[in-house]
Amino acid sequence: MGCGILTTYSEIANISGLHGLLVYTICGSLPILGFACVGPIIRKKCPEGFVFTEWVRKRFGMVTSWYLSFFTCLTMFLFMLGELVAIRTAIETLTGLDALGAMIVECIVTSIYTSVGGFRVSFITDNFQGVLVLLLIIICAAGMGTNIDIDTSKIGPSGLLKANKLGWQLIYILFVAIVTNDCFMAGFWLRTFASRSDKDLWIGCSIASFVTFAICTLVGTTGFLAVWSGDLTVGDADGYNAFFILLAKMPRWVVAFVLIFSIALSTCTFDSLQSAMVSSISNDFFRNKLPMIYTRGLVVLVMIPIIVLAVKVANDILQIYLIADLVSAAIIPAIFLGLSDRCFWFLRGFDVMCGGLGALIGVFVFGTVYYNSAKEGGKLLLIWNGLYNPEDWGPFGAFVVAPFGGLLITFAATGVRLLATWIYCKVTSQPFTALERPEKINIDQVTYDSTKDISDNDAHKTLEEI
Template identity: 30%
Template sequence: MPYLMSAVLGAALLCFAVLGLRARRAGGPLDDYVTARNSQGAQTLGLSFLASGMGAWILFAPPEIGAFVGPLALAGYAIGSALPFIVLGLYGPAIRRRLPEGRSIGEFAEACYGVGVRRWVSLVSILYMACFLAAELTAIGSITALLSDVPPGLVIIGVAVTTLLYTAVGGLRASLATDRWQAWLLIALLLVVGGVALVRLPAMPDAAALPSVPVGSALGVALTLIIAVTAANLFHQGYWQRVWAARDDRALGRGAWLGGGTTVLVVALVGGLGMLAAMSGVALGEPPIPFFALLSQAPGWLSLPALVLAVTLVASSVDTLQNGIASLVVAGSGRRGLAIRGARWVTLALMVPVVVVALQGLSVLRLFLIADLLCAAIVVPVLLGLWRRMSPLAAVAGGVAGMAGAVLPGWMVQGSLTAGLVAASFPGGVPTLPPFLGALVASTLVSVSIAWGRPACRQAHR
């Protein structure tokens, strides 16, 4: 069985590599490598948003939220997962008009506020995407250990090397080409795996009820997830690339709604499986993993399509992240050969520590939450860049206020700055609302207040 699983996983990765390499345009301009500008229709974009946003995290987090917090919090998670696409679909046409030749979130920040803010925003974006990469590769290692006897390290390295190969050679077009097929594959596999697992689910006990917590607590979890996931994913350079890859504003809008709608359905479906597992009385494990608890009741052969599903989910998100990091490195250069070589080496260098972290099997949830909080602290000042009254002072002050606002709730409740800093670092890896809400409210109030009080002059970079 290990040899069969290894062969099937190797074949899947080989197919992804072939699809990506076939999509490359040898000798094309740098702009085509980074943005595939004005070339993609609504369906391709929608499937790409779905595939690039869906990672192995959907097999862990939504089922656990559904099993222990209930449908209200799960709805918040589904909305938060889709909202970044909708925001970029609505806001993207204005970005395209403001920066018709733009390539990255960093260039957007520079056009609005200058080079200093660009470096800050690019650093946050790279930090977030590196955390995302480590989380995805760690997850595929854990899933491999759960479902097979294949060495987890072999799968981690296989996914990292394969995706790096075709994204380094083919750029964004390679990622878009594989996303289209990966989206259909993950939908099909999810329906097969979920359907078979449900058929073999034990009969519901008479006292079965939907998992729930008090409404106030469920709303708090839902709001926390919406803020954290939306703020962080708006710093995902892979999603910004697709703003300029869209054929026109209509294709961008329709693709964003398609990607957002299908994302809500997928997250709700997987989370619903977690709720059903809890209601049926199946042992959820320690730590609890409701989705995989369902598989323990299913036929043994189901482990193979479940593992292929996991590899597809991870590959579809990892290739987008790798290409997003590379595009941030080359976005400011006009020399194709030198810029692309530099981007490949930088991405490869960044992947080394990411893979090392993933091979340790450590939890990266706490680091992920800290990166999410950093994004929440500055997302509003960045997105306000198209407002003519905004200035670099308002943006920077808003970002600093956002970080202070993240610490303030814990400081006020526990009476010390140290306690506030600890609370904002999420001890135990548990997401809580006050730091995120404090960051969002403080950054917005300070940015808007300074912009109204001291509106921007017509600076050269505008």
């Protein structure tokens, strides 16, 4: 949990009240348990892997792995952008100073120590991050409780404690968005593969799910506390700033303390994203054959557009995350069908790639028809208008079209491929085997000529090819 949690959850609370906040925190915490459910299955199918794309490469082939890796790196790019925007917001709101220097320093420092220590350093900083989050919550709760005056007469009229249409819409939107988007987080997969056992994975995910729910809920309450204190209005454009607006009322030492902790939180999250991107690029695109210094150099170069966008373009952090969410909702569902060898053994990389890309096109088509404008259809792909208007069903429709449309297109592409293969086999008088189940080979029964000089690695590769 980086500095971004201090803005996104308070923004939802300011717009949709307690209903929207609880939906967001529950939908954000429960999917973590998905790694405990799916992780053991993928580790069993791909024991030599350490990221999700490695299993995709083994199941669907190299091209599909590159396809998923591209969108994985895009997601991490957007999350790093969101993290820098969050820390920029914190610094500029609390101090009034230009945050460019701090963002550059953060990128340089994290690049240096992750280059030296690798992903192991990220595990270490995670421990510091956990302690810092707890201290931050305790100090801020005590400070706000003693320095913020709540006008109780505003609580009822604000309507922030009542159920609302947007809150009900978010149950579906955020659950689909976060479940699929978590699959793009290479850092989560690195931790999943690194877990000592399936039991430890369940314990870790359960603790993480509970702690995430509790902390994000507490942070998000600032969204409506700022309304009841008279600092903001419901649905205020500065709703994402609610935490820092309330914080500015507290003693300066508390502000300084929180600012330092916010930078530390952002750094701890940023290094995980950097390490995960390095792992993805090195493994998926170069098969770990490119010297690591060049891969890390590529990631450092990526920092340049991230800083530029964080300063010049990006303002709404929630919108940044929603763009990544919509992409993942289109890409991931079709890929996960490949986990079932019993029902979907016939799926190929071509099918799932057509499904994912077709789903994104489907969202554009839906937006064009719904808004009667191609321009608005393009904006819907970027969730340009956010989720703020409960009367606008465009975003809800986009998150319906993305996963379900992607699955339909996947099966349609499968049908076209099978038909083309059948016609080709008829013309060339070859047997049609596209629907035959692949035979499972018992490794214990596989033998080879022991008189040949075969190393252990060569033998392993031979069994994989068989």
